[in-house]
Amino acid sequence: MKGLKYPLLLSMLIAFLLTPFIQPQQTYGEESSFSSYTVLASSDLVENNVDEGFLEGVTNWFDSLWESIDNTIDGVKEAFDELFGFIGDLFESIDDSIALFIEDASEEEIISNLDDTFDQAEEYLEEIKDIQLETKDNIVYRVIREDEEPEKGIFAKAPEREEITIAGHVNNGSRPDFKGSKYISTTKSFQVAFENATRNIMDGNSSQDLRIVQIDLNKVTNTYYDLTDPEVQDKYLVSKAGKPWQRVRNYANKSQELLVEYSIPKEAITLLGRPSEFLGDISPGESK
Amino acid sequence: MDQALLIEEFIESEINMLTELRMGNGLDYNEFEKCMQAFEELSREWKKEDYIPEEAVQTIIEIYAELYLFSDNYKDKEKVQIIEAAEQFKTVREKLLSSEDIQKGDQNETFQNLVTAINENNGFFVQLEQGKGMNEEQFEKIYLELKRVTNEISSWERIPKSIVIVLISFYEMILQFSKYKYEFKMSVEADKIYDAYERVFAQIAG
Numbered sequence: 001m002k003g004l005k006y007p008l009l010l011s012m013l014i015a016f017l018l019t020p021f022i023q024p025q026q027t028y029g030e031e032s033s034f035s036s037y038t039v040l041a042s043s044d045l046v047e048n049n050v051d052e053g054f055l056e057g058v059t060n061w062f063d064s065l066w067e068s069i070d071n072t073i074d075g076v077k078e079a080f081d082e083l084f085g086f087i088g089d090l091f092e093s094i095d096d097s098i099a100l101f102i103e104d105a106s107e108e109e110i111i112s113n114l115d116d117t118f119d120q121a122e123e124y125l126e127e128i129k130d131i132q133l134e135t136k137d138n139i140v141y142r143v144i145r146e147d148e149e150p151e152k153g154i155f156a157k158a159p160e161r162e163e164i165t166i167a168g169h170v171n172n173g174s175r176p177d178f179k180g181s182k183y184i185s186t187t188k189s190f191q192v193a194f195e196n197a198t199r200n201i202m203d204g205n206s207s208q209d210l211r212i213v214q215i216d217l218n219k220v221t222n223t224y225y226d227l228t229d230p231e232v233q234d235k236y237l238v239s240k241a242g243k244p245w246q247r248v249r250n251y252a253n254k255s256q257e258l259l260v261e262y263s264i265p266k267e268a269i270t271l272l273g274r275p276s277e278f279l280g281d282i283s284p285g286e287s288k
Numbered sequence: 289m290d291q292a293l294l295i296e297e298f299i300e301s302e303i304n305m306l307t308e309l310r311m312g313n314g315l316d317y318n319e320f321e322k323c324m325q326a327f328e329e330l331s332r333e334w335k336k337e338d339y340i341p342e343e344a345v346q347t348i349i350e351i352y353a354e355l356y357l358f359s360d361n362y363k364d365k366e367k368v369q370i371i372e373a374a375e376q377f378k379t380v381r382e383k384l385l386s387s388e389d390i391q392k393g394d395q396n397e398t399f400q401n402l403v404t405a406i407n408e409n410n411g412f413f414v415q416l417e418q419g420k421g422m423n424e425e426q427f428e429k430i431y432l433e434l435k436r437v438t439n440e441i442s443s444w445e446r447i448p449k450s451i452v453i454v455l456i457s458f459y460e461m462i463l464q465f466s467k468y469k470y471e472f473k474m475s476v477e478a479d480k481i482y483d484a485y486e487r488v489f490a491q492i493a494g
Contacts, residue, residue, distance in 0.1 A: 164490075168493075171489075171493070172486070174310050175357060175361075177482070179486075201311065203363070204362050204366065204367075205312050239346065240438055240491065242442075245493070246299070247302075247306060247307070251307060
């Protein structure tokens with residue numbers, strides 16, 4: 001009995017020591033090659049040729065690992081190909097739009113076609129977002145005034161007016177006489193930015209062509225407040241009595257508003273340009 | 289319709305109407321009519337009351353000034369329509385808050401101090417409306433009293449009409465700002481009024 005006991009214990013010990021080599025494959029792989037390897041290795045270990053089974057297993061493991069890395073690289077390549085495809089489609093759509101402007105079309109037709117083009121562009125942007133590139137979640141937009149210089153950064157209009165609350169900024173910020181606050185308004189929605197860049201809602205929706213900048217929140221160093229976030233709304237968009245201030249919440253939701261305190265560093269800003277630069281003339285005959 | 293539902297409709301339609309105006313989409317007549325109808329019905333119900341349910345007070349206070357301010361963002365016919373809508377609300381509101389119907393509500397000592405501070409120097413709002421500018425010293429005194437009143441009433445479920453009338457005057461200081469800036473061309477005075485308005489706005493609204 002003693003003679004039988006020691007080889008058995010030895011086999012169990014070897015099996016135990018080899019377990020870590022098998023574990024990573026189990027967590028990494030999901031296909032049958034890994035699971036079948038595990039089964040094979042286990043039976044080889046118990047039966048006869050331990051060394052051969054071990055080396056074969058390690059070789060297979062490395063093969064599978066390289067295969068997986070290749071697959072991952074292919075996946076990334078595919079995602080980028082898709083992304084470039086979408087951008088290509090987007091430019092094609094813009095070209096179509098420009099062609100429409102050149103043709104002799106009525107104002108209504110032009111507006112309708114522009115709407116279609118914009119919807120299409122938005123769809124492409126949505127599809128691009130679906131690729132889940134990490135930074136997309138942290139991108140906001142701002143329509144900048146002519147006196148702002150994005151290459152130097154963006155600065156709050158009145159940083160000294162500390163007493164202006166977030167709710168006060170949202171409520172009064174859309175008025176022509178607003179004196180500003182320590183907050184800088186941005187929007188999470190490209191569509192909102194586009195609309196604000198092309199029509200002046202403070203002047204009877206007159207045509208305008210202001211610059212849009214894209215801001216990477218990963219590079220924003222000051223505090224910012226996503227006013228569409230219910231938790232942020234519960235903290236800052238409340239009435240004097242501490243109740244939800246629904247009107248101001250609606251304003252923030254509709255504009256997809258996000259406020260940044262004091263300043264936005266130049267490193268976080270990418271100038272996208274004026275809508276006319278990427279969609280052609282917006283309202284022919286009107287000043288840009 | 290049940291009063292709670294009417295209040296809900298009144299508040300919701302006002303919010304929707306103002307949100308559309310803010311987005312540059314013009315006056316939403318459907319929301320305007322819903323809001324006006326609800327307000328008229330509520331006004332009839334509250335005509336003989338000395339108090340107004342707290343949840344409706346903010347809307348009553350802000351509706352005229354907000355509509356009027358948004359009218360500045362529009363031109364021509366659209367502007368006129370918004371001003372007309374604002375005036376319609378004002379008419380209903382004036383009937384609701386007409387002083388002969390208010391029997392009590394100004395018994396509260398804190399509120400009395402506020403009224404006294406406002407009435408000094410021939411009346412703070414009277415002077416303001418007559419284009420005589422803003423008495424800053426008096427405003428600081430009034431502001432202290434206003435803070436006390438707003439803090440006290442923030443937990444009340446019903447607000448006396450007399451307090452609502454005073455709060456409207458504060459909220460509508462922003463309209464005085466426009467008058468001073470564009471009509472009277474008194475930009476320094478207009479600036480003072482604007483700053484004062486933002487402080488009272490934070491006290492009244494949030």
